[in-house]
Amino acid sequence: PVFPRIFGHEAGGIVESVGEGVT
8 A cells, every 4th residue: 555655646557456466
């Protein structure tokens, strides 16, 4: 939940996709 907050504006879509797989 740290990365999605930092890149929430830049790679919001990417982090969300990867975040679901990583977390």
